[in-house]
Each structure stands twice: as structure tokens, then as C-alpha cells.
Amino acid sequence: MRMPVRVLGQEDVEPLLEGVGALGTGGGGDPAWGRVIMERDLRQGLTYRIIPPEEVPDDAVVVSGGYMGSVKTLEEMGFEKVVEDWDRRFELLEALRAMEGLLGRRVEYVVPFELGGLNTPVMLSLAARAGVVMVDGDALGRAAPETQMTSFIGHGVRLTPMPLVDRRGNTVIVREAAYPAYADELGRWVVTRGGGTGANTHYPMTGAELKRAVVPGTISLALKVGRAILEARAGREDPVAAFCRVAGGTLLLRGRVTEVSGEDRGGFYVTWVTVEGAGAPPERMRLVIKNETMAGWLDGRLVAVFPDLLCLLDPATGRGIMSVELAEGLEVCVVGVPCHGRLREALDTPEGAAAFSGARYGCPDLEYRPIEELIKDLG
Structure with missing residues (x-):
């Protein structure tokens, strides 16, 4: 007898958090926040x-969702207090109920927008609190800074309607959007005036649409990646090599951060980072970050561009480094990982090309090329 539903327990907490932290490309929320969510939920008996x-029925109702807002705002609020307040009022559950009201049907499954230390656990928490099941997959296989940057949008799934509930209790519904980024731009505006954070649901779809559009198996992959990192760390082996082996990554540079310039702008932490290698003469990598690492140049040569992954890992532990942690003197390994084919299919559509445009992170002339092509003749 097939048992397609898998139950995650306490033994899965650390592997999942390690995995989404490493694959999150510097964003998606701090795994420390995810630990607060998961440990509290499991203590309270949530499943x-x-x-x-x-395995999702073709006619099932599926929605995505997550949290919006500035990393610094969440840190200033104190995340333990934020999660404690969810017992009284959980904004993401309110956004789910608002979506059900718009659809006139009960949501049966939820799917994460991205992989990350906050936005993956928060969707597990939503599913458990709503009594539904979370899909083993997401829209990216990594994290991304804007809501329209998904495999969904390039496979015919509309972002709207998008209910948004902010920290102060305001509810805003984006019913239609004339261009893909509008809902995200409006959401950021609302969040900055509504206490700095908010929760939204979006991308309502059927099970049949989900199967065509989702990046499948990413929760299972994150668990495998996390376990590989933890086992390598415990066995005094190279955790970065373990990550590359399981995730299909390539180590592009091991070095030290020599320059960081950035600011918190409109709900995003936008940064330019320089990493200098240890060789002689040293290689130098330049990274552009908009919450997540979006593109990288090695000695002036483009080596990876979003949605391919540029993961920043701690050389000693393999832990994923958050973009807000980056500071001069920090040792990092920069690892490139090809994105899933669903994202590349999305890029071939006008909607997907607009959603993923380099103009969204300050590089309007940047065009996507697969990482395999960009690095094929690197030494």
C-alpha cells in the first residue's frame, strides 16, 4: 500500500534547516527563525x-504563500516574540482564509514560494495549523527577493489574487496586476507602512497546474543536503564538498570578503560584495545581492546569473551564510548550482523573462545563460 504523505519529526528539524539555509542563496530567512517555529510547533503537538x-489530485486547490518584509525588522522585533504571538493571531493563516473567501473553495494543499530558513518552516506551520498538507516542492529550489520570480509565473499560473495581511492587522487584496512585479511592489509598500512585516498567499492553482509548474522534491533535497553537511561536519570531512556532491554544485571560489556596500531599501537589503581568493595572484569575485545572491563575476567574467544558484557557505562548517552576515574579513566558499529545468522553461516565456529580469536587481543589461555554459572552460 502506498503512503505518499510523509510526516516530519524532531529528527528532521536540523537537517531541513541546514539544507534550506545552504540552498537559500543568502535569503529566505535565517534558519534560527525556522528553528523557533519548528521546535515550538512540535512541542505543541502540531503535525x-x-x-x-x-500525488496531489488534479482538481485539488493549491496555494503558495510566505512572509514579506525586512530581515532587520524581524531581528529588531525579536523572533521568539513574533512566533509566540502567532498563537493569538497568525497573519499567514488569515491570508489563507482570505484566499479561500476569494476562491469560494477550501484550500487543500499549500506549496512554499521558496526554500529558506523562514519561508519553508512558516509554510509547514501554516499547513499544520490549517489542517492541510504541504507539497514537497516550491517555486524556485532556492530563495528569491520578489514574489513574481517563480517557475509558476512562466507556466501559466497567475500570481493574483494575492491577499496580504500586515502586522498591524490591515488586509489588502491585489485582485489583478497589469504587470508581474506589481503585486510584489504594492505588497512591499503596504508592509513598510504596516509594521515592517506581513504575510501573503498567492498563486492559486489546481493540482494539475501544480504538476506542470512546481520545482518538485525540493524539501526532500534540502533534507538530503542538510544531512550530508551534518554528517561531514561530524566526521571531520569537508562539508562544502558534501554539499556540492548532493546538490550538484561547483566550488567557484574560496576566499575572504574584502568589500561590502549596501543598504536596506524598500524592504530589501541590496548589497555589492567582493570576495578575494587566497591564491597568487588572487582571484576576485564580485557578487550582486538583493536579499539573495543574484549574479557573480569571477575576475570580470560572468559565471552565474539568477535563477541559477550562488550559495555562500562557511568553509569550516558548510553552513549557509545569510546576506546580512556578510562583512569584511569573513571567509566564504562560493558554490554555483544549476537551477531546475522548470525555471529555465519559465525564462523562455515573455512572462518569465520579465519576472526574472536583471533590471529587478540593478543589472538591466544582464541576460540569463546557464551556469554550465558560463563555467565550462574554467580551470
């Missing part, structure tokens, strides 16, 4: 259930 997308 985390995940299901492969291929």
Missing part, C-alpha cells in the same frame, strides 16, 4: 505532513 506533487 508536519508533506506530499510529492505527483
Whole structure:
């Protein structure tokens, strides 16, 4: 008898958090926040259930969702207090109920928008609190700074309607959007005036649409990546090599951060980072970050561009480094990982090309090329 639904327990907390932290490309929320969510939920008896997308009925109602806002705002609020307040009022559950009201149907499955230390656990928490199942997959296989940057949007799934509930209790619904980034831009505006954070649901779809559009198996992959990192660390082996082996990554540079310039702008932490290698003469990598690492140049040569992954890992532990942690003197390994084919398919559509445009992170002339092509003749 097939048992497609998998229950996650306490033994999965650390592997999942390690995995989403490493794959999150510097964003998606700090895994320390995810630990607060998961440990509190499990102590209170909530059950985390995940299901492969291929097992979701074609006529089922599925929605995505997550949290919006500035990392610095969440840190200033104190995340333990934020999660404690969810017992009284959980903004993401309110956004889910608002979506059900718009659709006139009960949501049966939720799917994460991205992989990250906050936005993956928060969707597990939503599913558990709503009594539904979370899909083993997401829209990216990494984290991204804007809501329209997904595999969904390039496969015919509309972002709207998008209910948004902010920290102060305001509810805003974006019913239609004339261009893909509008809902995200409006959401950021609302969040900055509504206490700095908010929760939204979006991308309502059927199970059949989910199967065509989702990046499948990413929760399982994150668990495998996390376990590989933890086992390598415990066995005094190279955790970065373990990450590369399981995630299909390539080590592009091991070095030290020599320059960081950035600011918190409109709900995003936008940064330019320089990493200098240890060789002689040293290689130099330049990274552009908009919450997440979006593109990188090695000695002036483009080596990776969003949605391919540039993961920043601690050389000693393999832990994913958050973009807000980056500071001069920090040792990092920069690892490139090809994105899933679903994202590349999305890029071939006008909607996907607009959603993923380099103009969204300050590089309007940057065009996507697969990482395999960009690094094929590197030494």
C-alpha cells in the first residue's frame, strides 16, 4: 500500500534547516527563525505532513504563500516574540482564509514560494495549523527577493489574487496586476507602512497546474543536503564538498570578503560584495545581492546569473551564510548550482523573462545563460 504523505519529526528539524539555509542563496530567512517555529510547533503537538506533487489530485486547490518584509525588522522585533504571538493571531493563516473567501473553495494543499530558513518552516506551520498538507516542492529550489520570480509565473499560473495581511492587522487584496512585479511592489509598500512585516498567499492553482509548474522534491533535497553537511561536519570531512556532491554544485571560489556596500531599501537589503581568493595572484569575485545572491563575476567574467544558484557557505562548517552576515574579513566558499529545468522553461516565456529580469536587481543589461555554459572552460 502506498503512503505518499510523509510526516516530519524532531529528527528532521536540523537537517531541513541546514539544507534550506545552504540552498537559500543568502535569503529566505535565517534558519534560527525556522528553528523557533519548528521546535515550538512540535512541542505543541502540531503535525508536519508533506506530499510529492505527483500525488496531489488534479482538481485539488493549491496555494503558495510566505512572509514579506525586512530581515532587520524581524531581528529588531525579536523572533521568539513574533512566533509566540502567532498563537493569538497568525497573519499567514488569515491570508489563507482570505484566499479561500476569494476562491469560494477550501484550500487543500499549500506549496512554499521558496526554500529558506523562514519561508519553508512558516509554510509547514501554516499547513499544520490549517489542517492541510504541504507539497514537497516550491517555486524556485532556492530563495528569491520578489514574489513574481517563480517557475509558476512562466507556466501559466497567475500570481493574483494575492491577499496580504500586515502586522498591524490591515488586509489588502491585489485582485489583478497589469504587470508581474506589481503585486510584489504594492505588497512591499503596504508592509513598510504596516509594521515592517506581513504575510501573503498567492498563486492559486489546481493540482494539475501544480504538476506542470512546481520545482518538485525540493524539501526532500534540502533534507538530503542538510544531512550530508551534518554528517561531514561530524566526521571531520569537508562539508562544502558534501554539499556540492548532493546538490550538484561547483566550488567557484574560496576566499575572504574584502568589500561590502549596501543598504536596506524598500524592504530589501541590496548589497555589492567582493570576495578575494587566497591564491597568487588572487582571484576576485564580485557578487550582486538583493536579499539573495543574484549574479557573480569571477575576475570580470560572468559565471552565474539568477535563477541559477550562488550559495555562500562557511568553509569550516558548510553552513549557509545569510546576506546580512556578510562583512569584511569573513571567509566564504562560493558554490554555483544549476537551477531546475522548470525555471529555465519559465525564462523562455515573455512572462518569465520579465519576472526574472536583471533590471529587478540593478543589472538591466544582464541576460540569463546557464551556469554550465558560463563555467565550462574554467580551470
